[in-house]
Amino acid sequence: MAKQTPMMEQYLRIKAEHKDAFLFFRLGDFYEMFFDDAVLAARELEITLTKRDSNSDDPIPMCGVPYHSAENYIKILVEKGYKVAICEQVEDPKVAKGVVKREVIQLITPGTVMEKNMLNEKENNFIASLSHFENSYVVVYSDLSTGENRIALFETDWSGVIHELYNQPIREIVVSSKLDEDLQTQLRERLKVTLSYQDEVTFNAEYRDLCNNLHDERLLNAFSRLLNYIQHTQKRSLDHMQQAELIELDNYLSLDMYSKRNLELTETMMKKEKRGSLLWVLDKTVTAMGSRMVKKWLERPLLNRTLIEERLEIVDGLYQQFMERDDLREILKSVYDLERLAGRIAFGNVNARDLIQLRESLKKIPHLKALLEQFSQPEIQRLAQNFYYPTHIVDLLDKSLVDDPPISVKEGGIIKDGYHQQLDTYKDASRNGKQWIAALEQKEKQETNIKSLKIGYNRVFGYYIEVTKANLHLLPEGRYHRKQTLTNAERFITPELKEKEQLILEAEEKSVELEYQLFIEIRDQMKAYIPELQRLADAISHIDVLQGFATVSEANNYVRPTFAMNHQLQIRQSRHPVIEQVMKEGSFVPNNIDLDEENNILLITGPNMSGKSTYMRQLALTVIMGQIGCFVPCESAELTLFDQIFTRIGAADDLVAGQSTFMVEMLEANHAIANATDKSLILLDEIGRGTSTYDGMALAQAIIEYIHNHIHAKTLFSTHYHELTALENTLANLKNIHVRAEEYEGNVVFLHQIKQGAADESYGIHVAKLADLPNPLIERASEILNELEGKGAKPTSLPSAQETNSTGQLSLFTEAEAPNKASSSKAKVESPVIEELKAIDLFDMTPMDAMNELYRLQKMIKK
Numbered sequence: 001m002a003k004q005t006p007m008m009e010q011y012l013r014i015k016a017e018h019k020d021a022f023l024f025f026r027l028g029d030f031y032e033m034f035f036d037d038a039v040l041a042a043r044e045l046e047i048t049l050t051k052r053d054s055n056s057d058d059p060i061p062m063c064g065v066p067y068h069s070a071e072n073y074i075k076i077l078v079e080k081g082y083k084v085a086i087c088e089q090v091e092d093p094k095v096a097k098g099v100v101k102r103e104v105i106q107l108i109t110p111g112t113v114m115e116k117n118m119l120n121e122k123e124n125n126f127i128a129s130l131s132h133f134e135n136s137y138v139v140v141y142s143d144l145s146t147g148e149n150r151i152a153l154f155e156t157d158w159s160g161v162i163h164e165l166y167n168q169p170i171r172e173i174v175v176s177s178k179l180d181e182d183l184q185t186q187l188r189e190r191l192k193v194t195l196s197y198q199d200e201v202t203f204n205a206e207y208r209d210l211c212n213n214l215h216d217e218r219l220l221n222a223f224s225r226l227l228n229y230i231q232h233t234q235k236r237s238l239d240h241m242q243q244a245e246l247i248e249l250d251n252y253l254s255l256d257m258y259s260k261r262n263l264e265l266t267e268t269m270m271k272k273e274k275r276g277s278l279l280w281v282l283d284k285t286v287t288a289m290g291s292r293m294v295k296k297w298l299e300r301p302l303l304n305r306t307l308i309e310e311r312l313e314i315v316d317g318l319y320q321q322f323m324e325r326d327d328l329r330e331i332l333k334s335v336y337d338l339e340r341l342a343g344r345i346a347f348g349n350v351n352a353r354d355l356i357q358l359r360e361s362l363k364k365i366p367h368l369k370a371l372l373e374q375f376s377q378p379e380i381q382r383l384a385q386n387f388y389y390p391t392h393i394v395d396l397l398d399k400s401l402v403d404d405p406p407i408s409v410k411e412g413g414i415i416k417d418g419y420h421q422q423l424d425t426y427k428d429a430s431r432n433g434k435q436w437i438a439a440l441e442q443k444e445k446q447e448t449n450i451k452s453l454k455i456g457y458n459r460v461f462g463y464y465i466e467v468t469k470a471n472l473h474l475l476p477e478g479r480y481h482r483k484q485t486l487t488n489a490e491r492f493i494t495p496e497l498k499e500k501e502q503l504i505l506e507a508e509e510k511s512v513e514l515e516y517q518l519f520i521e522i523r524d525q526m527k528a529y530i531p532e533l534q535r536l537a538d539a540i541s542h543i544d545v546l547q548g549f550a551t552v553s554e555a556n557n558y559v560r561p562t563f564a565m566n567h568q569l570q571i572r573q574s575r576h577p578v579i580e581q582v583m584k585e586g587s588f589v590p591n592n593i594d595l596d597e598e599n600n601i602l603l604i605t606g607p608n609m610s611g612k613s614t615y616m617r618q619l620a621l622t623v624i625m626g627q628i629g630c631f632v633p634c635e636s637a638e639l640t641l642f643d644q645i646f647t648r649i650g651a652a653d654d655l656v657a658g659q660s661t662f663m664v665e666m667l668e669a670n671h672a673i674a675n676a677t678d679k680s681l682i683l684l685d686e687i688g689r690g691t692s693t694y695d696g697m698a699l700a701q702a703i704i705e706y707i708h709n710h711i712h713a714k715t716l717f718s719t720h721y722h723e724l725t726a727l728e729n730t731l732a733n734l735k736n737i738h739v740r741a742e743e744y745e746g747n748v749v750f751l752h753q754i755k756q757g758a759a760d761e762s763y764g765i766h767v768a769k770l771a772d773l774p775n776p777l778i779e780r781a782s783e784i785l786n787e788l789e790g791k792g793a794k795p796t797s798l799p800s801a802q803e804t805n806s807t808g809q810l811s812l813f814t815e816a817e818a819p820n821k822a823s824s825s826k827a828k829v830e831s832p833v834i835e836e837l838k839a840i841d842l843f844d845m846t847p848m849d850a851m852n853e854l855y856r857l858q859k860m861i862k863k
């Protein structure tokens with residue numbers, strides 16, 4: 001490479017220290033990027049790529065963004081998961097010898113943004129750290145915007161950790177550079193997070209207050225990794241960081257990553273939107289803090305009966321006293337985001353307006369407390385004790401800040417009269433000075449007898465006495481010194497005016513400067529109150545979430561669940577909380593759900609589109625709602641506490657995952673089987689579809705048998721393999737149920753009613769009809785079906801799947817023995833579509849590809 005100029009040498013030196021970030025290199029009014037940074041940034045930001053030294057043999061790719069609009073560009077990059085290092089000139093170019101000194105002053109990363117416009121107020125923004133020890137992992141979560149820290153020890157295998165991480169809103173994970181490469185790749189690709197590195201894990205005494213509840217070396221070590229990263233690379237104040245909350249995983253219901261996604265707890269599968277998710281239905285909070293908390297609760301339902309009952313009790317009380325609840329909502333609406341505000345106080349970027357909003361929010365507290373005391377329920381009254389009025393904070397802000405300060409903190413107009421003596425003197429001086437000038441104008445007019453004489457001010461010349469040319473002769477000699485000549489007037493200054501001018505201007509300048517200093521002092525004083533603000537924020541979010549549960553429970557007719565000791569579950573007239581919301585009122589068909597020791601496994605059959613998946617999901621959602629302490633959508637519910645929920649949707653149905661092949665399906669079924677206990681809930685929806693019929697059926701049967709004989713977890717298993725219904729005869733605790741559909745004049749009518757026993761037909765062809773496939777095709781399919789059925793193709797019972805061949809693989813039939821394939825009738829159907837269909841290699845396609853291909857083929861025959 002050619003020899004670089006001194007400035008480019010400086011650039012390269014700094015860039016070498018920030019290899020994984022875009023280096024925004026300050027040059028005049030621009031941040032410039034060079035080399036690969038420039039090429040990538042030009043593409044990501046859609047800005048023009050230019051060249052530096054374009055005449056040289058080896059011009060350097062370059063692009064830049066204006067300093068004043070940099071924030072938007074930074075936002076785009078950070079949202080895409082990149083890091084941006086801001087490199088500024090740190091000395092005055094006028095006095096610099098040689099190249100101006102530059103330094104990276106801030107590293108902006110997805111997990112550490114604090115800027116208001118880069119954060120979603122209703123969501124936490126976690127940076128996590130992951131540390132690997134022998135036989136265990138530690139995960140630490142930290143939200144820099146709110147100061148929350150949480151820490152969990154995993155004495156499980158790696159898959160447990162991945163499932164846990166997937167369920168949290170993490171943008172960035174800090175790991176050791178020595179973490180196994182394969183694990184790093186998984187974090188990057190499966191979780192789509194930004195990875196950062198910190199190898200320094202020594203404990204810094206500064207952190208003592210944050211960690212004095214942690215007694216395990218591993219926890220301290222992992223927490224230090226994260227804190228060191230934040231401190232070293234972010235150069236951030238950690239003043240608002242709260243003590244780490246130790247998450248005892250045993251106290252929570254654990255959800256595998258598929259459950260969170262498939263059950264659409266916080267966002268929908270396809271569009272990734274909150275609308276259509278369970279959170280969308282349940283979040284009736286009115287504060288941003290409450291909104292963040294309800295999401296947290298959903299991501300980690302409880303397992304502790306006492307805690308659940310306590311929440312339910314409060315929801316019950318709030319449900320019943322709805323007038324007081326309405327008042328409560330009104331007050332909460334006017335409460336500002338204290339938690340994020342505390343973070344910004346620590347970070348030093350609150351303005352006076354923020355503090356006024358804080359003050360007004362705090363003034364609501366006595367009212368809030370009094371209102372909670374009006375509830376008859378002791379649990380709610382106890383909550384009132386968490387609210388105390390921080391008089392000292394309100395007083396400080398009351399006496400120091402004016403009620404309507406400007407946004408800028410550097411231009412004065414912030415501090416109240418009477419707060420600071422010296423400031424008052426300056427302000428008096430400037431106010432009095434102005435009065436004095438008005439008086440002087442009168443005096444001069446009288447003395448000179450010039451009616452048009454006036455005193456004015458401009459930035460360049462300061463104060464002046466203006467006299468029209470016609471009246472100049474009336475001015476006495478000596479005292480008036482000419483300052484400026486206009487076309488028909490002259491402007492003068494007198495020694496008296498000059499002296500006053502100096503006093504006024506000085507006072508104004510000093511007062512603005514002093515106001516700024518005083519504001520900084522107040523802001524620093526506020527730092528001491530951060531923990532109090534955080535405690536209040538917590539109490540407010542808590543009550544907000546619970547009032548939200550009461551509100552939604554009342555609006556949607558939910559009922560309070562009870563929890564049985566004997567691990568049985570009985571739900572009368574259960575509904576799907578989300579689907580019933582998007583359907584016409586009253587059109588959702590409710591169903592009972594019964595599970596107990598004798599009926600541990602429900603095998604659900606029924607045609608496509610009849611409601612099998614819906615039924616399974618509504619059970620899981622009801623369980624989760626109950627365990628976060630919310631009422632549930634049904635007429636009555638006797639629930640049981642589940643320790644884990646596993647959900648697996650057959651690969652063929654799992655369009656979103658894309659990569660979801662049969663192999664992944666099996667790996668994940670294995671994850672459920674390896675971790676489930678008799679206290680778990682397993683939902684297996686059409687498992688085994690990703691492979692050929694007999695393989696799939698055999699595996700499905702083997703899985704059911706295994707769960708039945710070894711795990712005893714409560715399981716819902718939907719299947720389109722009718723053959724599996726025969727299992728009811730051999731597995732004592734398995735019961736068949738089906739979703740009823742009726743044929744009416746050759747069409748299928750879905751009743752969405754769950755009935756005992758197995759479904760008799762699959763109705764698949766009728767569904768094809770509903771989907772508007774051409775009539776000849778449907779007729780042909782009916783013909784084939786009849787033929788197949790006539791030949792008795794359906795085996796009524798399968799050999800046990802444990803009968804594997806000598807290589808240990810499942811192969812129940814060889815190609816030759818496999819009964820009937822539709823191919824026997826191929827001579828009759830001649831169409832290019834059929835030819836193309838045959839040529840497709842299904843196992844080389846993602847589900848999405850398959851959809852597209854089907855669509856194309858269908859178009860060919862529709863014409």
Ligand code: ADP
Pocket residue numbers: 579587588589590606607608609610611612613614615752
């Ligand atoms: P399956 O899994 O059997 O193919 P789904 O559970 O996906 O069927 O249900 C298909 C559609 O039927 C749903 O999107 C919903 O609109 C409707 N549906 C399902 N269950 C009910 C019900 N209990 N009441 C009313 N509509 C229902």
Ligand code: MG
Pocket residue numbers: 609612613614685
């Ligand atoms: Mg389904």
